Amino acid sequence: MPQESGGDPRLAALAVLAQQTRDLLDAVVLTDVPEQELTAVTAELVALTERLEAARRTAPLPPGIGPDSRYRQLGNAVVGACNPHALPLVVERRAEGGVRAELAFRPAHEGPPGFVHGGVSAMILDHLLGEAVAWAGKAAMTGTLSLKYRRPLPFGEPLVASAAVSRSEGRKTWADGVIAAPDGTVLVQATGLFITPVQWAAALEEGAAG
Amino acid sequence: MPQESGGDPRLAALAVLAQQTRDLLDAVVLTDVPEQELTAVTAELVALTERLEAARRTAPLPPGIGPDSRYRQLGNAVVGACNPHALPLVVERRAEGGVRAELAFRPAHEGPPGFVHGGVSAMILDHLLGEAVAWAGKAAMTGTLSLKYRRPLPFGEPLVASAAVSRSEGRKTWADGVIAAPDGTVLVQATGLFITPVQWAAALEEGAAG
Incomplete structure (x- = not known):
């Protein structure tokens, strides 16, 4: 379980999803599969995006102190373990x-x-x-x-x-x-x-x- | 068809996939669905990532002149229409x-x-x-x-x-x-x-x- 989740299983699952989204992003950058497959994968991504949007926050996860007393910025664009834009x-x-x-x-x-x-x-x-x-x-x-x-x-x-x-x-x-x-x-x-x-x-x- | 693809249908499909990956990234940042659903979506993303990795380039799409004579940087981290990291x-x-x-x-x-x-x-x-x-x-x-x-x-x-x-x-x-x-x-x-x-x-x- 990523340390940043501070023992919260839902946040840990979200960090794993964010990392998988980074892996997907990298795969898109380097993929060489044919047009038909690109279109098929896109259609499946539309459905997955909708599933995640079924319950939606109005802002990214805010910074704050985790249950392990560490300061964390889970939604941050550069360090956020739960933000796929972050390196992290x-x-x-x-x-x-x-x-x-x-x-x-x-x-x-x-x-x-x-x-x-x-x-x-x-x-x-x-x-x-x-x-x-x-x-x-x-x-x-x-x-x-x-x-x-x-x-x-x-x-x-x-x-x-x-x-x-x-x-x-x-x-x-x-x-x-x-x-x-x-x-x-x-x-x-x-x-x-x-x-x-x-x-x-x-x-x-x-x-x-x- | 996005202008940057210069009339190439595969590049156009790749640009659509990149945009959908941005939408997914945004959905991850704001999602409030329960842990079980996060884990289920992650499993499906693993499969989609593998499908894209079935044929893999060694580097992002290089910059160059498109068939429409415009300079384009499809793989670029900031402007690349085919790079989900790009704003674009x-x-x-x-x-x-x-x-x-x-x-x-x-x-x-x-x-x-x-x-x-x-x-x-x-x-x-x-x-x-x-x-x-x-x-x-x-x-x-x-x-x-x-x-x-x-x-x-x-x-x-x-x-x-x-x-x-x-x-x-x-x-x-x-x-x-x-x-x-x-x-x-x-x-x-x-x-x-x-x-x-x-x-x-x-x-x-x-x-x-x-």
């Missing part, structure tokens, strides 16, 4: 500060032939920098993000992404991160300024006071 | 220069509750700036990209993205772009430096010379 990025919070994630891109993430889309690596780094900011105790949204692409990213190969907060000042927090090859060669680097919305800052202060 | 962004090349795309984000693109993930809008802008560079006649990859998030992006509402080249110098080309509300309010802005790889520059010169 599995983020490790390091005791010594900063965050780290092992990841491998898939053919579905292709931009230039043979390489990962630069926008996809930007998406991953935006999220990871935000996670570093959250792990440093700040609830904040991206204010600015700057990326430097040093080498094209391969897909299918294991890569390592990491990020950490570099500085903090009032409602502003700065973080840096990279996606690198296992030998440490930096492929893309990012730096971002994250801003805590005024209303969140007030809520956090209240929480701290209470 | 439908980019209009403007006669007066620059590019434009009408788009609407979906719940699957959620980051902060109720809003689009900042990484997803970064992904879209990276691509759109690249399209502006291509439309200006440069074959280039992202060198640097800087984003400024001015307001949170809603999903479900129609938005407009646009980009244009601001300057070019040898193998370097700069482009700017925004995602805005229909009334013109800028939500995210981006500026990027795109670099033509040495080997592509040589090939382009040869092409121009030949």
Whole structure:
């Protein structure tokens, strides 16, 4: 049972469905079956989609604390175990500060032939920098993000992404991160300024006071 | 038949399958059906995935010129009509220069509750700036990209993205772009430096010379 489901069997089943949907997505990207078979599979997908739509939420699963006391974002576009759009990025919070994630891109993430889309690596780094900011105790949204692409990213190969907060000042927090090859060669680097919305800052202060 | 398929019925069927896979992905993100039904649907998806994998390419559909003489990127992670990961962004090349795309984000693109993930809008802008560079006649990859998030992006509402080249110098080309509300309010802005790889520059010169 995926850890993120926190012991809830329905959420675990939903995470398995999301992963199977990712596998289907990858199969669509690479399939070479004939037209008739594409059309037949499409017809069956229509029926399955309707079955899932029989009971429908108005928004994705919200972030929150799971029964295992871990913070989880099951519906998130980048890390959500229950969102097939998510890679999903599995983020490790390091005791010594900063965050780290092992990841491998898939053919579905292709931009230039043979390489990962630069926008996809930007998406991953935006999220990871935000996670570093959250792990440093700040609830904040991206204010600015700057990326430097040093080498094209391969897909299918294991890569390592990491990020950490570099500085903090009032409602502003700065973080840096990279996606690198296992030998440490930096492929893309990012730096971002994250801003805590005024209303969140007030809520956090209240929480701290209470 | 989707325009991008350029009259090829198998590609048209593949684009329909990719769109149905997007609909399924959205249904997974919002479904509220019970565990048993999630598991039953997953089992059927396993079978459909296997049917698509019966004949498998080693890479996504490559970019190229379609039979209608239009450049197309059917397998691309952001614009590929045949890639379910793609929004897909439908980019209009403007006669007066620059590019434009009408788009609407979906719940699957959620980051902060109720809003689009900042990484997803970064992904879209990276691509759109690249399209502006291509439309200006440069074959280039992202060198640097800087984003400024001015307001949170809603999903479900129609938005407009646009980009244009601001300057070019040898193998370097700069482009700017925004995602805005229909009334013109800028939500995210981006500026990027795109670099033509040495080997592509040589090939382009040869092409121009030949």
